[in-house]
Amino acid sequence: MKIIIADFIYTPNGYIKNHAVAFDDAIIAIDTLEELQTRYKDAKIHHTEANSVLYPGFINTHVHLEFSANKTALQYGSFMPWLHSVIEERDTLLASCDNATMMSACEAMLRSGITAFGAISSFGTELEVCEQTPQRVVFFNELIGSNAAYADMLYGDFTQRLDASMHCDKASRITPAIAIHSPYSVHPVLLHKAIGLAKQHALPLSAHFLESQAERDWLEKGEGEFKPFFEKFFNTSTPVTTTKEFICAFDTHPTHFTHCVQTSKEELEYLISKGHSVAHCPRSNRYLGVGRLAIEYLMKAKFSVATDGLSSNDSLNLFDELRAALMLHHQAPLDKLASRLIRSVTGDAAEILGLNCGKITVGAAADFAVVTLPEAPKREEEIALWTILHTKEVSEVYIEGEKYV
16 A cells, blocks of 8 residues: 655546545545545555646557657658658658667657557557556557458458457556548448447447548548549549548447547537547647647547657657647637646546546546646646646656556
8 A cells, every 4th residue: 555645636626735645556545644644554655746746647549659760751741742751661660660669659658647548550560569568558450441352351450450459468458449540541341340349349449530631522522632642552533431421430339539630510519429539639730731620619528639659740748749739729728728638638538548547536547647847836727737838757657556657
């Protein structure tokens, strides 16, 4: 049994003072230090540094580890030139991205307080690393393939990767999951089979959706920048589905839709009405020039802020991402937006991924991140803002009660 005390503790009801948390691998009690000492006389007591805030471990719901070797190989600024550069450089980047490179990316996330993440896996190459990293990993096996002629082969490869993630050692903290690459790259037959699998095994489900205007033009009109791309690489000039058909396919299984930059207000409202959520990746969206997610329509729904991968970002640091979100959504009141963003990477993110963490409540996993502010906050309503503005790396990290940073 351990007891940790900080100047402030972030709970689902806001920040509280003059309290401590008793825990082993899960949270046992939240009370005053005096009361916890009386109840747990043999507990080891740990005082955090002055001006510290105890948070639940932060959660990055959407990251691609397989392209962690990228620095300057891919072209930023616009979506289609970036996509072409991915195809041109893919083999080189994948060959350069060994286990040490991916583990370094996991360690960098850990130092920024990320105790759980959703790994989008196209090839399964990072499964070994995800088994070894201390963080919880929701391992999204990605399905891709729009050509019906290769559907059986692609689906067979996908199910083999899914099966491998379903048989990981329980000590690895891996949750198997399914990801749909996008509406333009997955044939409807494969899509419905994968959704059926997710429902059958109660697996988390994710999908990239309407990241660019090029995607919408292709799905709705069969035109735009994607047309020459599909003609060149796939010998087709007809999309396999429409925006509406794709959305409706997920009606019966809650799904985490990533990007959604080009979705309309009505489409976002429809997603919310069906119990879905959105992963917001502001830096990736800016670097690929695809526009701004209308986050104002999601403030009362579930959404997460996520880093995406190093194929479209310069770091996997969640605080870098949160600062970018603060700057991008300049129309929102600063303090309220900061508070909402902190919730998006803690409690909301945990619920989205189906994890028993992300909240400092009795019974939740003892996953913590300690943030130390440069001085005592003058106003409690600004703690979330100061946390985002002043944090690059956290002071301490715990997963299931064990200290890793």
